[in-house]
Amino acid sequence: MAQDVIVHIQRKDSPDGATYRQTFHVPYEDGMNITTVLQRISAQPVTDEGEHTAPVAYDACCLEEVCGACTMVINGHVRQACSALVDNLLKEQPEITLEPMTKFPVVRDLLVDRSRLFNALKRSKAWVSVDGYWDRGSGPLMAPRDQEEAYPLSRCMSCGCCLEACPQYNDKEDFIGPHAVSQIVLYNTVPAGQSIAPERLDVLAGPGGIAACGNAQNCVKVCPKEIPLTTSIAKAGRAATGHAIRRWFRR
Amino acid sequence: MAEQRVVVVGGGLAGLACAMNLAAEEVPVDLVSLVPVKRSHSVCAQGGINSVNDVTRQQGDTEWKHFDDTVYGGDFLQHQPPVKEMCDWAPKIIDLLDRLGVTFNRSPEGYRDQRRFGGTLYKRTAFAGATTGQQLLYALDDQVRHWEAEGRITKYEYHDFLGPVLDDNGVCRGAVVQNLFTMEIRALPASAVVLGTGGNGLVFGRSTMSTICTGSAAARAFRAGVKYGNGEFMQVHPTAIPGTDKLRLMSESARGEGGRVWVPKKAQDPRDPRDIPASERYYFLEERYPTYGNLVPRDIATREIFDVCVNMGLSVEKERLCVFLDVTELPPETLHKLDGILEIYEKFQGMNPRVTPMKIFPAIHYSMGGMWTDYAKDEKTGGLIAGDPRNQHTNVPGIYAIGEADYHYHGGNRLGANSLLSCIFSGLLVAPCVTNYAKTVKGAAPAKLLEDAAKAEKKRGDDFAKSSGQENPRQIHAELGDIMTRNVTVVRYNKALEETLAKIDELEDRFGRIGCPDGGNWTNQTVTFIRALADMIMMARVITRGALQRDECRGAHFKPDFQIPAPKSDDPAELHQQAEEWCRAFQERNDKWLKSTVVEYNQGDLIFTYEDVDTSLIPPRPRTYGLKGAEIIEKVWKEMQRQRGVQPAAV
Numbered sequence: 001m002a003q004d005v006i007v008h009i010q011r012k013d014s015p016d017g018a019t020y021r022q023t024f025h026v027p028y029e030d031g032m033n034i035t036t037v038l039q040r041i042s043a044q045p046v047t048d049e050g051e052h053t054a055p056v057a058y059d060a061c062c063l064e065e066v067c068g069a070c071t072m073v074i075n076g077h078v079r080q081a082c083s084a085l086v087d088n089l090l091k092e093q094p095e096i097t098l099e100p101m102t103k104f105p106v107v108r109d110l111l112v113d114r115s116r117l118f119n120a121l122k123r124s125k126a127w128v129s130v131d132g133y134w135d136r137g138s139g140p141l142m143a144p145r146d147q148e149e150a151y152p153l154s155r156c157m158s159c160g161c162c163l164e165a166c167p168q169y170n171d172k173e174d175f176i177g178p179h180a181v182s183q184i185v186l187y188n189t190v191p192a193g194q195s196i197a198p199e200r201l202d203v204l205a206g207p208g209g210i211a212a213c214g215n216a217q218n219c220v221k222v223c224p225k226e227i228p229l230t231t232s233i234a235k236a237g238r239a240a241t242g243h244a245i246r247r248w249f250r251r
Numbered sequence: 252m253a254e255q256r257v258v259v260v261g262g263g264l265a266g267l268a269c270a271m272n273l274a275a276e277e278v279p280v281d282l283v284s285l286v287p288v289k290r291s292h293s294v295c296a297q298g299g300i301n302s303v304n305d306v307t308r309q310q311g312d313t314e315w316k317h318f319d320d321t322v323y324g325g326d327f328l329q330h331q332p333p334v335k336e337m338c339d340w341a342p343k344i345i346d347l348l349d350r351l352g353v354t355f356n357r358s359p360e361g362y363r364d365q366r367r368f369g370g371t372l373y374k375r376t377a378f379a380g381a382t383t384g385q386q387l388l389y390a391l392d393d394q395v396r397h398w399e400a401e402g403r404i405t406k407y408e409y410h411d412f413l414g415p416v417l418d419d420n421g422v423c424r425g426a427v428v429q430n431l432f433t434m435e436i437r438a439l440p441a442s443a444v445v446l447g448t449g450g451n452g453l454v455f456g457r458s459t460m461s462t463i464c465t466g467s468a469a470a471r472a473f474r475a476g477v478k479y480g481n482g483e484f485m486q487v488h489p490t491a492i493p494g495t496d497k498l499r500l501m502s503e504s505a506r507g508e509g510g511r512v513w514v515p516k517k518a519q520d521p522r523d524p525r526d527i528p529a530s531e532r533y534y535f536l537e538e539r540y541p542t543y544g545n546l547v548p549r550d551i552a553t554r555e556i557f558d559v560c561v562n563m564g565l566s567v568e569k570e571r572l573c574v575f576l577d578v579t580e581l582p583p584e585t586l587h588k589l590d591g592i593l594e595i596y597e598k599f600q601g602m603n604p605r606v607t608p609m610k611i612f613p614a615i616h617y618s619m620g621g622m623w624t625d626y627a628k629d630e631k632t633g634g635l636i637a638g639d640p641r642n643q644h645t646n647v648p649g650i651y652a653i654g655e656a657d658y659h660y661h662g663g664n665r666l667g668a669n670s671l672l673s674c675i676f677s678g679l680l681v682a683p684c685v686t687n688y689a690k691t692v693k694g695a696a697p698a699k700l701l702e703d704a705a706k707a708e709k710k711r712g713d714d715f716a717k718s719s720g721q722e723n724p725r726q727i728h729a730e731l732g733d734i735m736t737r738n739v740t741v742v743r744y745n746k747a748l749e750e751t752l753a754k755i756d757e758l759e760d761r762f763g764r765i766g767c768p769d770g771g772n773w774t775n776q777t778v779t780f781i782r783a784l785a786d787m788i789m790m791a792r793v794i795t796r797g798a799l800q801r802d803e804c805r806g807a808h809f810k811p812d813f814q815i816p817a818p819k820s821d822d823p824a825e826l827h828q829q830a831e832e833w834c835r836a837f838q839e840r841n842d843k844w845l846k847s848t849v850v851e852y853n854q855g856d857l858i859f860t861y862e863d864v865d866t867s868l869i870p871p872r873p874r875t876y877g878l879k880g881a882e883i884i885e886k887v888w889k890e891m892q893r894q895r896g897v898q899p900a901a902v
Contacts, residue, residue, distance in 0.1 A: 014773050029495050033599075036496040042777070043725035045768050054769040057776050059286075062461045063497040064595055066385055067290040082496070083598050107432050108774035118287065122400050127393035128352045132275045133679060139349035141361035151354040151379060154386050155591075158289055187393075192352040 003028055005086055006048070007037055009056055010099040011109045023048040034074060034081035034089075034098065035060050038110075057108040065224060068159030072110045073099040078164040078222055101164045114160050120176040121158070123208075125200050126183035128192045140191035153186035153232065155225045162219035162229055174208035178219040181210060182232035188239065201243035210240045255689045256281065258426045258441040260412040260468055262288025264384070264671060265447030265654025267391035268678025269685075274398035278686055281439050282395065283407040283428050285463045289392045292449055292461040293674065296384025297592055298504035299376035300348075300671040302341030304365055307373040314338045317375065319869055321669060324370040324548045325619070325662025326806035327845060327871040328481065330864055333626050333642075333659045336634035337676045344675055345377050351390040354379050356588060366507045366588075370548040370666040370876075381504055381591035387671055407439075411779055414471040415444055415650055416696065416704040421476065423649030424696035427708050431779060434772050436709045438701035442689035445643075445651040445681060446472055447674070450618035452485075454787045454794065455740070456732015458615035459491050459500040469622050469656050470786030473793075477645045479850045480658030480862075481620030482790065483797030486665055486807050487740050488616035489552035490576050492596060498614035499599060501576060502592045503667040505609075506545040508585050510578040512536050512556070513608075514565040524567075524575055524608045535559050542877035550664040550807040551876060553613040557741045560612075567610055575608035615740060617670060619661040619807065620797075622652035623849055626659070633868045635680070640688035643681040649692070651685055653677040658847065663806020715781045716772065720764035724781050727758050727765070731791055739795055743810050748799040755792050762788060793850050793857060800859060803844040815840065818883055830887035837873055837888075845871060 004025035061069035070081040104112035187193035262284035379386035416425035451466020452458030560566040627639035738747040818829030846861035
């Protein structure tokens with residue numbers, strides 16, 4: 001197959017600019033992915049109408065689906081551009097569409113600002129609170145079954161797919177999002193994270209916490225790392241409820 | 252001292268370790284990164300992190316042996332005190348990571364599990380599945396987020412470091428940075444600037460490195476006067492998956508867990524690899540290196556794969572050079588530990604490596620060289636003096652370099668699972684050193700100095716945006732990557748290196764006539780790329796000239812024309828004689844070339860000098876790794892050393 005790949009891209013020059021679409025024809029290469037397509041457009045930014053245009057702005061970094069940078073909406077599905085292989089996409093539909101994620105402000109073209117995602121991690125206290133970084137011996141032992149439970153959660157790359165798919169993650173609600181819920185569950189699972197576990201439960205039980213989840217279960221379906229997000233949400237729900245009751249009794 | 256403030260550039264393991272350690276000591280930090288720090292290239296590290304541990308210790312392992320493996324693996328081209336200090340810290344660093352909540356794999360009783368890695372015979376490597384770098388980075392990222400919430404760290408993500416700000420005395424007083432969304436340029440005042448900005452694989456076009464690994468930050472410091480060491484030492488990882496945009500890493504842990512490298516004995520055997528019986532497979536690493544087998548150091552594995560494919564013509568495919576990396580015989584519980592990398596192969600190649608052997612080939616992977624940095628040797632321990640401002644300090648006062656961006660620790664070749672260690676170690680180590688240095692810096696940085704530095708960079712960027720020549724910056728980069736990959740990777744010939752330098756001249760000339768297809772001043776990724784391209788062209792020259800001038804073979808730097816001919820006579824007496832000659836040649840080679848390349852930038856010229864290496868703790872020795880047929884070299888070398896030993900006055 002030596003035909004061109006036809007790609008429709010949703011563009012926007014700046015946050016307050018107008019949204020418009022352009023179509024590009026990119027020579028097909030064996031094994032190419034969407035990042036390669038975008039690289040080729042950067043090298044020859046000419047539309048199908050022969051118009052010389054500015055290169056398409058996009059995010060990319062590791063190109064092996066571990067950094068989470070290149071997340072965008074491809075053929076209507078949120079995913080990473082690097083692992084979106086053109087051969088597979090063409091089996092879905094003859095022409096490819098690329099759009100930015102809709103849950104975050106567009107900076108330019110396909111590049112969005114995911115600060116809110118990281119701020120949620122800050123709110124969640126998803127860290128171990130340590131004395132400092134001097135040598136104090138090893139951490140606590142951890143049963144292999146606990147590690148097996150925690151490890152998948154620790155592979156969350158903050159890509160934002162789950163947030164794009166979540167109906168409760170929007171401008172109106174203050175939901176921290178499934179990714180943050182899962183990080184709380186992670187740090188409340190690993191032995192080293194126990195010392196501030198109640199503080200994290202406060203976040204879960206508080207505004208924008210677990211109560212904001214509408215249980216649509218979209219998040220788990222789109223997670224590229226197949227993180228059991230709904231399992232995390234269920235655990236978080238139980239833990240937050242128990243925590244709230246205990247807190248109420250202690251008053 | 253009141254206004255102490257440190258700029259850390261780079262949000263990978265080194266930068267984050269440094270930033271969090273400074274924050275813990277209540278030093279305010281501005282953390283600058285091209286990407287959200289959680290997306291830094293450290294996430295790509297897969298296999299694990301080395302240290303002597305409770306189990307290996309009982310098998311005879313020590314910090315000293317880890318140190319010895321590291322300098323032997325590096326072909327003795329690293330100053331030994333920093334390496335010794337790193338290996339001494341290693342078990343404590345793993346303990347710290349454990350305390351930070353890293354989900355290391357566990358033994359049935361709940362202790363940390365370990366796997367074997369290349370260049371050692373001990374199971375030293377702690378790991379979290381096959382995504383260890385990612386897990387370590389996230390643990391440090393979460394620490395830094397904590398300090399950010401406490402107000403001790405201010406992040407400047409999506410910011411490009413454009414260069415240091417030096418005062419009239421040549422002292423660093425700040426850093427010029429650019430917001431990559433708004434394109435706004437400003438100078439951050441700083442008592443010191445720490446660069447943990449990674450390697451420069453993008454100079455070779457495609458590599459295992461992330462798109463941000465252009466080496467531009469180091470190049471910008473270099474242009475401002477920071478010396479650069481051992482640039483020609485680039486690690487070529489033996490096992491990567493070829494791709495159109497990137498050569499994706501297939502971790503050494505695949506072999507650490509028992510994966511085997513082979514080719515069919517019959518060239519381009521058309522059968523399904525699973526139908527080829529063991530007797531018709533050439534397990535060349537196991538046959539050539541019976542002791543280390545598939546876990547010889549990376550430079551050696553890479554050369555052997557190259558030899559089998561190119562010289563023997565045994566590549567699995569004719570059009571595309573590759574060999575098999577086979578994990579199909581491993582039990583399911585072992586494969587489970589490798590899920591992270593096997594998924595990558597599956598996703599990008601569409602084949603299940605648990606069933607079908609993977610096809611892999613070497614790719615540029617790591618910069619052993621980097622910014623020249625000093626160290627303060629502790630004469631009593633042979634290691635470093637804690638907190639001494641000289642540690643990790645470049646030659647420019649106030650600029651520090653850490654992690655892959657400095658030239659320490661790995662010499663001519665890095666051992667697998669030592670990079671996560673060196674990054675975190677140097678990041679932690681440097682923090683008190685920087686603090687002690689910063690105490691000596693008097694007064695605030697002059698506002699005018701900062702303003703002028705920002706203005707100069709703004710003009711440079713505006714000029715790039717306005718450039719309207721015919722040359723395409725992406726095309727120039729593609730051509731640079733092609734020739735660097737062809738001539739300056741596994742095997743190097745002087746004629747080809749000279750051609751490469753001529754091509755670099757040409758590309759630099761064409762760079763002067765580039766056109767920018769985007770004249771705007773908002774999220775202009777082309778301008779950012781053009782800036783980095785100028786840096787890559789310069790670093791290509793540093794790498795290539797260093798390689799051209801170094802007429803020897805050492806670690807990853809391999810010149811067939813300067814190999815010492817191996818002893819191979821069938822007559823024992825003659826063989827012994829040849830081995831003696833070999834050892835004498837080896838000694839002469841070391842006398843001449845056991846030196847770090849140090850390059851300085853002087854108004855467009857590159858000034859090369861050669862620096863003696865501190866090998867005071869472990870004397871250099873031939874690096875054979877038990878190669879079949881090389882036993883005689885080991886034997887004769889030991890004899891000669893003994894003879895030298897009885898004549899101490901002669902030394």
